Amino acid sequence: MGSYGPYVSANAERLRDPRQRAERATRILDVAADLLLRHGYRRVTIDDVAEGAGIGKGTVYLHWKTREQLFGVVFAREVLYAMDELRQALRRDLEACLLHNFARVYFLAITDRPLLRGFLLADPHLLGKLTSSPDTARDERHGSMARDYLNLLAEYGLLRDDMRADEVGYAYQATFEGFLRAEGDAPAGGTEQWADLLARTVRRAFESEAAIPDARLRDLAAATVALLSGLIDADRAESGIPEG
Amino acid sequence: MGSYGPYVSANAERLRDPRQRAERATRILDVAADLLLRHGYRRVTIDDVAEGAGIGKGTVYLHWKTREQLFGVVFAREVLYAMDELRQALRRDLEACLLHNFARVYFLAITDRPLLRGFLLADPHLLGKLTSSPDTARDERHGSMARDYLNLLAEYGLLRDDMRADEVGYAYQATFEGFLRAEGDAPAGGTEQWADLLARTVRRAFESEAAIPDARLRDLAAATVALLSGLIDADRAESGIPEG
């Protein structure tokens, strides 16, 4: 079924202190992420995670139904971190909502996170079976958000007008993933420069040259943040992750 | 060591009819390609290939030193086919030497060849260990040809002037491979349309809007064909493949 919902037992519902519970969940996820990164999907056992978190194994199962779901949430949280970073950038700098800046920031947010990079590049060492069990509901949401965002850009006249918004979407994604894959064995010059090259490519390939007035930009940035926040909240709710 | 040179035994040198020899090599490669496509790298044995070609197993080893080299040449030949198709297009249509048309034609030449697609996407089912044993000499040649071609485009004023030629090269390659990867689970509409989207993306992202006079275009096309022919000949020589 592919949904990484939090396992809330009949008992857990009546937990006295939800805050402690959330803290423990976070600790478990932290340990799992660390072990996952250091040893890879196959070599990390639930016993390892429990020991690392200083709790009994049964306690882990009070939070998630299966090992796979636990690890699924680890990755879901990485995605949330990246999206949160993106949102912060959008709040800091209005121009971050322009597609090429969006691409640059998101690209760096991903490459800065080894687990996430492995996840998106479908590294079987880090991913295990998660590769083959995508979360359809989440994918749907993310696709929908991407469409909404691009339509927004189109409405603001910021996309080239000889390509439909959905075409830009597909082409943008292919380009983005191409750069992501190439980053590993990239040319000299750091990731920063590679992200910059991506940004310049995206700008020329998909954006119009129209200038946008400050007021409109502010509206657009706000709308983009709203869109992103909706997605973040939905993902958080689905995976039961409390904090960023 | 990664060079798929033809194995020419002391005996083979003195073969009476080199033409028959070449024909047999081609037949072996044809059979190998067919089996490779139908059964995958792991399931194809040299005995299968020999039987399919109607010869003894030892005869296969008169042509190539190892199984891996034989299969390496199968893929090398696929690349040659694609490059030859590209060259034909360049001869047919002068404008094919513009980067975006170049991309479109080459893209389709690749996606039309399942073995080649599998090769470039590093499909382990079709590739086996070949994935990890790249032919350094050939890679070098291809990289060099790519640089030469882009420098040529730059000299003719056909590349955007706010990106260095080598940057265009890296970005172009990342984009191209991104589209190639995405083609598998692409949106509705055939491969043709996907190639067209790639072409439009490449055009906007990397090309200048300068028009080029017919005479100059002819020169450029000729130079491009020359470049490509040099590469084709070098590859042919290295892998000992006789015909297209």
Place this chain on the structure above:
DNA sequence: TTTATGACGTAATTTGAAAGTTAGTCAATC
């Protein structure tokens, strides 16, 4: 009474040895 645990049953994985294949060779054949 609610929460946490780790021993336990079962299912999956690993191991290792034996059986089966196959790559590459070369003495025999054409």
Place this chain on the structure above:
DNA sequence: GATTGACTAACTTTCAAATTACGTCATAAA
């Protein structure tokens, strides 16, 4: 001189025993 296929060593597959790890749940702790 050119070709072959029986041959050997190396690799792969098989299969059962041994080990490991998941997920449960009776029990302990709070």
